[in-house]
Amino acid sequence: MQKSVGVKRKRKTIPHLDTIAFITILVLFFGYVGSQMGVANMFSTIMQTSYKLLLDTVFLIMAVAVLAGAFGKLAMEFGLVNLLNKVFAPLMKPIFNMPGVAFLGIITTYLSDNPAIISLARDDDYISYFKRHEVPCLCNLGTAFGMGLVVTTFMMAQGYLKEALIGNVGAFIGCIVSVRLMARSTKKSLGVEVVKEKTDLSRDELADNLIETNEGSFFERFLSAFLEGGKLGVDIGLSIIPGVLIICTVIMILTFAPPTGGFSGEAYEGVALLPKIGELLSPILQPLFGFENPEAIAFPITALGAVGAALSLVEKFLETGIIGGNEIAVFTAMGMCWSGFLSTHVAMLDSLGHRKLISKAIRSHIVGGLVAGISAHFIVVFSNFIMGFF
Template identity: 75%
Template sequence: MHKMTTGSTRKTIPYLDTIIFLAIISLFFGYLGANMGISNMFSTIMSTAYELLIDTVFYIMAIAVLTGAFGKLATEFGLVKLLNKIFSPLMKPLFNMPGVAFLGVITTYLSDNPAIISLSKDDDFLSYFKKHQIPCLCNLGTAFGMGLIVTTFMTGLGFFKEALIGNIGAIIGSVVSVRIMAYRTKKVLPEEPEKKMKNKRDIDIEDNIIEHAQGSFFERFLTAFLEGGKLGVDIGLSIIPGVLVICTVIMVLTFGPADPSIGYQGKAFEGVRLLPRIGEFLSPILKPLFGFKSPEAIAFPITALGAVGAALSLVPKFLESGIIGSNEIAVFTAMGMCWSGFLSTHVAMLDALGYRKLISKAITSHVIGGLVAGISAHFIILFLNFI
């Protein structure tokens, strides 16, 4: 009898998923259609996606190509290795991680979250870590993912100081995230080194991981420049689904009619202002913690949870509408870097590291880290304005 019940339950799961899916889709489009009208709703969705593709995605792709080329050149000609030598001594006091973990910071900052996985597959690299520290690489790498792209994007809009403050906030958030994760993993994993190696101290980990191409200076420069640029194109293409799908949905839920006196016209960037209502409800919390002057600003951190590229797409429209200022740019930079779409990458990254059972611990630790990053950036701005 028990077996029959179990089998029956398993058979109903697909139908339950289908019902939930249909309910969510019906609720979403029903709510939009009831407020905007069916024709205006579809016109707005298509127009918004098109405007995002032309005006924002290609701009971000251009930034990704340039930063990708620079990142590859920095690796090819030893800048990454030099930075690792300089900043490795900070890893122990800040993160309680081996100095070589700074390689993970650099590689993800110059590219994206999953770059840390390539390092984690190197036995020489892992030999410097204790067992409980290895899952923390996921949080460490994610906290700096797409950092150069986010920083360059904000700087390109004329907010250099705010982008720099946002980087400081992201560092603070990353320390919190990694420290919390390490505290939690220490309870379930041993502290012994992952793999003991002979003459480990004599191994130059940077030379083992960073290999330079053969050839003249010009050949190496040109090869690295083109390969890095190609990586930037790949990043630019990879963010298109996130920007067009996630950001379109967020914008439709954020903005109102282009002209409230006329009503909905089916134009791009019109919406039903649902998120601002939620933001107004949460404003007693958001205002003192992040300093958001408009409830619509909540859309950025929500979007950054899934895709930081999509979150960046919101910024130009927010600036144009006067919704955000310098404080929000600093907070957005900090949270965008620290979270950098981790909900869409954390599971796969931890699975690749071999610690799928720690996914919930990693996600909750990183949520806290991202919040601390945004709060830190806000209070740094307040302090600088005060002095």
């Protein structure tokens, strides 16, 4: 009996599966929330919460982003980025098993956002330093530090300097795990061939060429860089509005408890669904992350999609006593390391030409973010233990 060769059977799929899934999600969300709050109160709370978030939180984050963006641009303009690159690039190989020029990707994404790594990766001179399997790892590397300066500055503005710095250390540890796990997967898939012949440019010359600077006097360069960086901060602030108003409104409704006097349609009323899930997971969350209240689970869940929206939860959590210093450190670490990667990873890997590795990158980065939060928690515990002796 002869076997048929070259005939591929089409996989049967359910017609309009996406439509069915979308309708199911809508019915479950609005059906559950509406049954608890009442339809009129539900829509009123959605609108009031979105409005409050826009006025009280989005503009604060935008202000932080403007100042952070201005500082980041000044750091590039006057050589601080190049100096840091020269100092820390030699550590990239032993820590991340990546070329020294990869540090340039870390600092540019830290000062801006995840996709900044793509502009570097599209430069032939820059990519020539990487082996074939190392190129997709740039996605995880850059994402782990995306919006790092904004997240750190925002947490410091809440009065948690030490915890924000600990969170940065946690994010760094999580990034190491994410990049090395990703590299192990890409070696199996792509091999270790060099992309192209090594460029004649040295690492320092490459950094000089990739970072644009303005011409003119010191004052002119300062003013130009300051305004350009501030404008970038405004763009970041505007770009987070949809995530904050949509994602964060939904998360808050699912997180906060009903008011004592009953639902009235005011802002920040909720059905407390996520805390119930958090209570089920508390045997895991408490020892690993040190969360004292189950509502804290809302931050990492939100950070998966948009770290700007996750930051919008912090002030309200602090006001209600849901979180403290430990949670700020964990939030900083996980917020930086994940930094909304579910909404950017696909497009970033597609731009790098490695769409088939999306699932591997996501799995690696989920583990990296969890390690970041766990590391931050135990560093806080250790630092408190040490300070107890003094």
